[in-house]
Amino acid sequence: MANTDFWSGSNKYLCDPQLAQAFHMSRVLGMPLLIEGEPGTGKTELPIQYATDKNLKLFVYPVGSKSNVESFVARFDHVKYLRDSQVEILNAQRDEKGLKSKMSTGGRDTESLADYVIQGPAAKAFSTPNSVLLIDEIDKAPREFPNDLLYALSHRKFVMPESGEIIEVTEENMPAIIITSNREQELPTAFKGRCIYHYIHFPEADVMRAIIAKHKLAMDDKVIDVAIDIFYHLRKLGLERSPTTREILNWLKYIKTFSTKEALEKIQKLEGMGSLIKTQTDLERVQQAIFKNSGDFQKRSMSN
């Protein structure tokens, strides 16, 4: 039961302790972990980093508006099956006529239906002990998908279409299942009831500093302090789309290319803001705010 050890992050990924505990809990109880929170709080990163750090196999199912349980578990490739059966007839006809050349079915045998089953991430994860299964952005799915999924997950057993092959997993070998959601759609209560729920709060400034440190940007602390200060100031403006962790990292990567003095100037003028602010109305709003407190912004960077 290697999968029930507590994991608190790796040297590249700072896992929020509360999230780490919820994740641990979900694995111990053998339930999926449902993570919600603002974009850019590292929801998707958790399973990816966990799998890399622990050297486990990761299976990802990105959810879209056309998602269904078939593509998640397994589907039967009817077209290929048709092609191969036609090829067989063709080959038999050629045989009759004494022709040597034959068409190949690529090693597939129409007698063995399992050859035509295309396994989805769920079937693959269930046949790999102690793997990690990420179901990303489930809120993008059609309304009935979460409930279908629930049924599929709660049985720890899949029956492959047509071939009838059964993929089963013991509770000990259950993959760690992580489901993420941006809350664009309310999920069914029954679905949530079967998951361990965790809501990621946006990291506070000190945590943000630690996250940035994990990315080893090799920058002057002073520059980072000023940037973080302004970043949280921007978040307080109530923008349509507030900048997130991803944005500040990108911004810092841009700032990094300059010397400390230049960098501080750039930050003061909010240069490279395109990586922080993503809509036109927000941009106008920020410019207004700068105009109003231009003194304030300057004081911030001077005092640091």
Place this chain on the structure above:
Amino acid sequence: MFETLPERFREHGVDTDVRTLLLLNKAMHRGLVKTLGDMFNVLKGIVVKDPDTLGPFTKAYYDYFLNIEIESGERLDDAILRSETFKKWRDDKFEAIKDLDFDSERLVDEFLNDVHLTSYDIKEIINGKNLIDDDNEVKDSGDFSNELEQQRRLLEKMADYSGMSLEELLIRLEEIAKQQRGKHNGGSRWIGTGGISPFGHGGAAKEGLRIGGTGGGKMARKILNDRRFFPVDRDVIVNDNNVDAALASLKGIIEESAYEQLDIKKTIKNGLRRGGLFIPELVNEKNQKLQVMLLIDNGGYSMSPYVYTVQNLFKKMKTRFAHDLESYYFHNTIYDVVYSDSRRTKPVSIETILKKDPNYRIFIIGDAAMASYEINRTSVDAYKALTKKFKKIAWLNPEPKSHWYYTMTIGFLGELVPMFPLTPKGIEEAVQKMNKISNTKLD
């Protein structure tokens, strides 16, 4: 165990039932609950299913397990400071903190650290110790198990709870929970016997205080001070705070229309069964689509407070779905024209509106309060034509429903167009009604 928990949590509006207890029991048997802090986290994972319940849950937890009642709008700090539990804790800790001259905020910090201390924190502290002891993190797997064993023993030494069997622990936690009604007869006996803090008396934590932790207490404080973590009142007129709740109801209007498409799978399957005779089979292809039209009354003082929020609501909607969303404006009531701009300079005739796809969902937003002579023949005809053409139509009224009766024009227009209050709940009802219409139509 904790039979009273569901009932008591329900008093705080937190959904709990016997399944909660079963899951909690499972978690305990698998060793997930070793401290009171663990209890908070485990219960949170089981019970809380959206950010809205975080607030009530935290309140319920403090009430049930710590006998700290947080009154509405009260800061966590104040509630803690006036509680018996805190006073007992402080007396208990007196030796460790008497020389440190903490102010009340720092004291509450320490209290929260103890209350929210989890077994993970304890492990972390031990790990931290190991790291200082030898800088070399890299070890071969051989003595790794040895190290784990060492860790386990250290953990046992540090946490009073670990020496207990599960039964004992359960009894103890149950006692903690029962304490809360016994305020006046001495109360918190358990605090004296090791207390909420697994460091309790003696043990490895004689030095008393600890820095850091997973910040469970800090988070609890933040949650209780933030309105976002309490459910919005769904009967309050849409405003900046509950606009997201209203949006959630609006999401119901995405329509899944169906059109027919060739079903390749079925065609092949049946074709093979027929021995190679392929007859196309058809299937309904689902497609999501959203067509919404807003007719907003932006004239007069009575409506002006709502125009901004209403637009904000539907703008958010538009950025999410980027489909057809059209807004038109009118003053008090609709005659033969509406306007495509908010300053009402660009008229669009009702005729033009009536030429649109009948599947549009129409929301008329206005207080419907005006002098009765303003609703004349033209106006009545306009509403009749609209409701005849667009079956999915609703009037959303920001005026509280209890006032509707007193305004004649509201009653009259309500007869012409189905009317709902402009609250998250009202919007939901309107949407549900619309969805019913589309369903009967498709059948």
